[in-house]
Every structure is written in structure tokens, then in C-alpha cells.
């Protein structure tokens with residue numbers, strides 16, 4: 164007997180069909196006959212929301228009335244993915260939905276496809292925030308996600324005739340968006356600019372302009388928790404609308420300008436995911452959502468109170484800073500407490516310190532945000548004063564802890580000198596209670612390298628929380644076949660809220676019949692993906708080849724170059740007859756990646772991959788042996804289709820550069836094997852699934868450091884490995900640019916002369932492990948057994964476990980009513 168614990172509404176399919184009909188009629192204003200799939204999508208979304216609204220209201224009520232500390236997850240990005248199937252799953256209406264849509268005479272796929280994916284994030288950090296608010300709701304922990312409702316999400320990626328990336332605006336709100344609830348009655352004023360004056364011995368900020376922050380609320384339904392939390396995304400509106408009347412006619416049109424400027428604040432998501440550029444608008448955005456959210460939290464937890472006792476604030480809610488992007492919240496809470504509620508500095512500092520914690524997501528020094536003090540002073544003069552005072556207090560405190568003045572100098576939150584800079588990571592570390600990295604290796608490197616001085620002095624603040632991903636979206640929804648098999652194997656579906664239960668599959672890896680079923684699931688997923696790729700991209704993917712995927716942002720440190728050089732080398736070997744036809748293991752290599760629009764090397768790498776794909780896929784000599792596909796506009800939807808169909812996953816960053824990675828977890832949980840370096844969470848994945856079930860290659864962090872120290876010479880590796888030399892020479896010689904030797908020159912020059920991320924040094928090891936990979940793949944049963952052990956041993960990488968870690972070690976809170 165199989166035990167089912169998934170939420171199940173008592174609404175029948177017929178009743179749900181009636182609800183959808185009603186929404187079509189009364190909300191959409193169309194008859195079922197007139198309705199399009201898009202209408203049915205909106206009507207279904209509206210209907211399912213109504214199923215969740217009571218739980219939403221009780222969750223809000225219980226949160227404010229109860230004594231359980233809530234969590235405010237502050238993030239400039241929430242990469243949510245489509246909402247419909249997730250909402251249906253958690254409302255217990257998935258089955259009813261399929262039947263109801265059929266009853267109404269529509270195609271389920273068309274209805275699902277009508278939802279436009281909101282792209283309010285760049286990549287890992289934004290998707291992590293989405294997984295965490297899912298897990299918080301599923302655990303019944305009272306929580307808000309606080310962020311920005313950008314009008315334009317991450318750009319839509321297209322490729323031009325030459326294979327180069329073209330960015331198109333992503334105006335995701337062009338059609339009706341049924342999930343967000345705009346709440347004009349709970350808007351907040353956010354001020355900017357002006358100056359600070361003294362009045363009666365008190366500092367008073369006289370801002371020059373302000374913006375209205377209007378909350379757009381999204382339900383975050385928990386899985387089997389009966390709880391629905393809120394994702395509150397702020398949208399910027401102008402206050403100037405009514406002032407227009409005061410202008411005379413000649414100024415009428417110009418008068419609209421400040422309104423446009425104000426609304427620009429939430430207009431666009433910055434598409435860079437490293438090397439922050441210190442743009443004023445970016446700081447305006449950061450302050451915008453953080454200031455609105457802090458006021459909002461005070462309003463929510465002290466409703467109607469004129470003089471709230473904010474010394475209790477840290478027992479009501481704590482704020483998690485998702486990287487440094489919301490760190491301006493620290494001086495903002497200080498300002499609110501001191502200037503608006505009259506607390507003295509020390510009391511305000513104690514409240515603030517308890518209220519914030521900081522998660523760092525990087526190891527690249529250039530990715531740490533630093534703002535010119537001058538810019539902060541122009542935009543937020545009172546905050547600059549407060550930051551300077553925090554810095555003074557900090558430097559004085561350091562003086563009592565160390566006599567190493569060089570160290571104190573290095574640690575300054577505000578640097579000395581002509582053009583002082585504010586280090587946001589330092590402000591976050593000093594201003595909050597806890598600092599965490601996102602994988603064991605990353606947290607260790609934070610302590611040893613990136614924030615070493617801080618960990619010497621404030622060692623107790625440092626902790627690790629290894630990232631996790633939600634099994635609801637990335638297993639249950641993305642991979643229904645595997646989900647059914649897991650439930651069959653375990654005799655229950657409780658694993659969906661307790662992913663450690665996957666360990667129960669370990670004994671089944673010895674059962675050949677079960678392993679064959681597992682292999683059949685993968686094969687069916689590959690066929691489904693092949694159909695999807697045909698429909699969406701007009702690709703002809705052979706599902707009987709090994710599907711080998713590399714999906715992530717395009718970055719030099721992630722080393723898509725290493726992958727494409729290896730593909731070129733394989734191509735050359737097949738062409739030259741170096742490997743005989745029988746020895747070739749047919750492979751389909753799939754890339755998915757967006758590059759920051761200004762990142763030249765990354766964009767050139769995209770062009771190279773596209774042109775390798777063009778040459779390889781059109782060469783009859785390699786047909787059926789090697790194919791390369793680069794579906795454009797990689798997003799959550801594509802991930803949900805490709806991951807379940809992947810045999811081999813690439814996690815090949817240079818050791819010590821990828822903070823964690825989360826794609827690696829999604830692949831392992833969906834039964835792909837990983838080829839990877841000892842970087843980020845790969846280390847822990849390998850420990851858990853077993854070294855014999857993971858394809859490890861490449862230099863370690865220590866070896867990388869030693870090689871930098873010795874002096875790295877990429878040319879040496881180029882000369883030493885003829886496979887590498889041949890591949891690089893083909894790129895340089897124009898094989899993938901119709902003879903044009905200039906096109907990839909910047910790439911080739913970098914490889915041979917700089918190669919900061921040591922792609923060339925790791926090439927031979929990477930090529931060598933391909934042999935092992937192919938040998939195993941030729942034993943389908945053994946491959947599948949190992950892949951199954953990856954699934955069975957990856958339960959740790961659930962975002963539910965990650966949230967448990969945060970609850971225990973950082974937030975010190977738990978589910979409502981406990």
C-alpha cells in the first residue's frame with residue numbers, strides 16, 4: 164500500500180471546471196466558447212488563488228497575533244518560475260486541474276504555456292531566494308520575501324545570424340498577470356537626496372525627493388503545511404501626479420519628467436551578476452525596497468501603535484540579507500530607530516545588530532559591492548553620517564581587540580583617503596549577528612581568505628549553510644515520472660516534505676528490476692525533452708544519445724570554454740578518423756547560458772559555442788555521433804524540462820570560484836551523473852553520493868593557489884597536449900568563423916597568455932575523465948545504478964534542510980505555534 168500525504172482538495176474536477184467557467188464569465192468577461200487558452204490560464208489562476216486565500220489570511224493573522232519570530236528574506240532577486248502548477252500542487256488541485264481543463268475542451272499544455280515566466284532574477288542567487296520562501300512556507304514558518312517588482316526582468320536572449328547574443332527587453336507584464344495583488348493602501352514613502360540639518364540638537368534629514376513604494380503581494384503557498392506566506396515586491400510610483408494641476412500649460416509636459424524618474428527605480432533588473440558597477444540607480448533600487456520593507460515590518464508587527472516599543476523588534480522578525488544588495492538596511496534601521504522613534508544610539512545599535520544576518524554568495528573579490536561614499540552622501544546623506552559613525556565605533560572597538568594597525572586599516576568599513584569607499588560586506592559583517600557562506604568549502608574560504616580579518620576578530624559570527632533546492636518544483640513538478648517511481652519505491656510520498664527519506668532507495672539500487680524502471684524513466688524524459696526541443700526550438704535531438712548538459716550563467720570562472728574546447732577536440736578526433744566509428748559514444752551536448760550584456764569574453768564564448776554547433780551539426784561525418792545544441796533564453800522553464808532528461812551534468816568551475824552552485828543539486832536529485840571539480844557544493848555532493856558515483860577531475864583549491872604562486876603559463880599546457888593544441892588552433896584558424904581568423908582572437912589570446920581560470924591547465928584531466936564516463940555509459944545498468952544512488956543520497960540538498968539550518972543556527976525560530 165502506498166501512503167499519500169500530498170495535499171488533496173475535496174473539490175471535484177467538475178466543481179473546479181465550474182469555478183473556472185465562473186471566472187471566465189465574471190472576471191474575464193468571456194464565455195467558455197469565446198475563451199482562449201490564455202483566458203483559461205488566467206481564470207484557473209484566479210480560481211486557485213481563491214482556494215488559498217483563507218489560509219493566507221489565517222497565516223497573516225497567526226503571525227501577528229502569535230509569538231513566533233518571523234523571517235524577512237531581503238533579496239534584490241526572486242526568480243520564481245511559473246506559478247500555476249506550483250499553486251495547484253500546494254492547493255491539492257493538480258488532478259482536478261487536468262480533468263477540468265479537458266472537460267472545458269482545452270489543451271492542458273496550451274493552458275500551462277500561456278503563463279509568462281517572471282524573470283526577476285539573474286541566476287543562482289535569485290532562484291535560491293525562491294526555493295527558500297517555498298521551504299519556509301512548507302515548514303509553516305512565518306516569513307516575508309521582500310524585493311522589487313521590476314517592470315523588465317532579465318533580458319530575453321536571442322542569437323543573431325552570426326551566433327552572437329542579442330538582448331531583448333523582457334516586458335513580462337504585457338498581459339494580465341493574475342498572481343500579484345497590488346495593495347495601494349499599504350504603500351510607503353521612500354525619500355532620497357537633500358541634506359541633513361540640526362534642529363533642537365537633533366539631526367533632521369530634509370530629503371529632496373521621494374517615491375511611493377506600492378506593494379505587490381504574491382501568495383507563497385506551503386506544501387502540506389496549510390500555510391500561505393507572502394512575497395512582497397515593491398513597485399515604484401510617483402507622488403507627482405496630482406501636482407501636475409499646479410503647473411501652467413507651458414510646463415505641463417515637462418512636469419511629467421520627475422514622475423518618470425521616480426518610476427524608473429523599479430523599472431529594470433540589472434543583468435550583471437558580478438562585477439557591480441556602482442551605478443546610482445542600483446543604489447536607489449536597493450534603498451527603495453529595503454526602506455519600504457523595514458517600514459512595512461514595523462507596520463505589520465505593531466499595528467496602529469503610535470509609540471511602539473521597538474526594543475521587542477528582534478523578537479518579532481529578523482532580516483536575512485541575500486548578499487550585500489540589501490545591506491543599506493543596516494543604516495536605515497538605525498536611522499528609523501534614532502530619528503523617527505527617538506532611541507539613543509546604543510539601543511538602536513543593539514536592536515539593529517540583532518535584526519540582521521548576512522549571506523555571502525561569492526568568492527570573487529571583484530563581486531564584493533563597494534560604494535563611493537560621495538554617491539551615498541548625495542543620495543542618502545543621513546545614512547552616510549550613520550555609516551561613518553558605525554565605522555568610527557567599529558575602528559575604536561577593533562582597537563580594543565587587536566594592536567595590528569595594518570589589519571584595522573584593511574578592515575575599515577569606510578576607507579581613508581581622498582575618495583572614501585564603503586565596503587558593504589564589511590558593514591554587513593559588523594552590523595549583523597551572523598555571516599554565512601553557501602557551501603562548506605565556500606564558508607571555509609570566506610573565513611580563510613575573503614573575510615579573514617573579520618573571522619579572526621568575530622569568529623563566532625561565522626557559520627555555514629549549504630544551499631538547497633525545493634523538491635516540489637525540481638522533482639515533483641519537473642519530473643513526474645521519477646516522482647511516481649520514488650513514491651512506488653518508498654511506498655509513500657512523504658519524501659516530498661522529508662527528502663532524507665530518499666535514502667530508502669539505496670537498497671533498491673541492488674534491485675536490477677527497479678534500476679531498469681529508473682532507466683526507463685530517464686529514457687522517457689529524454690524523449691519528452693526531444694519533443695519539447697523540437698516544438699520550441701526546432702532542434703532534432705536524438706533521445707538515444709547521451710544527453711550532456713551545461714546550464715548556468717556564462718562566466719569565465721565557470722569555464723564553458725573548457726567544455727567547448729573538449730567538444731572541438733572530440734569533433735576533430737571523429738573527423739580525422741582517430742577514433743573509429745564503433746568507438747564513438749553518441750552524445751548530445753546542450754548548453755544554456757545568458758551573458759551579462761557588457762561582458763565581452765562571455766559573449767564571444769556564446770558566439771563560439773553557437774558556431775561550433777553550426778559546424779558540427781551540419782557535418783555529415785559526425786552525424787549521429789556528436790551534436791551540440793544551444794537553446795536560447797535559458798530560464799526556469801527550460802531547466803525544468805532539461806534537467807530530468809540529462810544523463811551527464813557539467814560542474815567544471817575552477818576550484819575555489821563557485822560559491823556553491825545549485826544546478827548541481829537539481830541534477831543529482833534527478834538522476835544525472837556529474838562531472839565536476841572540487842568546488843562549491845560539488846565537494847559535499849561527492850561526499851554524500853560516494854566518490855565512485857561522481858566523475859571528479861581537475862586541480863584542487865590548493866593546487867590552484869600553488870600554481871598562481873609559481874606563475875601560471877597557459878602556453879605550456881597548449882604545447883604539452885596535442886588535443887588541446889589542435890582544438891585551440893582550430894578556433895584560431897577560423898574553422899568556426901568561416902575562415903575569419905580575427906573573430907575569436909580575443910578569446911585565443913586570453914587562453915594562451917592569461918587564462919586566469921586555468922582552463923588549459925585542467926584540459927588534459929578533463930579529457931581523460933571522458934574515457935571513464937564513456938566506459939560506464941556503455942554499461943547502461945551500471946550507469947543507471949550509480950545515477951540512482953545519486954538520487955538516493957542527495958536528500959540533504961533539499962532547501963527544507965537548508966531552512967532547518969538557518970532556523971537552528973541563525974534565525975532561532977520555527978513553525979508558527981511551536
Ligand code: 26Q
Nearest residue numbers: 287288435436437439524601821822823824825
Ligand atoms: C550587484 C551589484 C550591482 C549589479 C549586480 C549585482 C549582482 C547581482 C546578482 C551581483 C551578484 C548577483 C548574483 C550572484 C549569484 O547568483 N551568485 C550565486 O549564488 C548561488 C546561490 O548561493 C550560488 O550557488 C552560486 O555559486 C553563486 O555564483
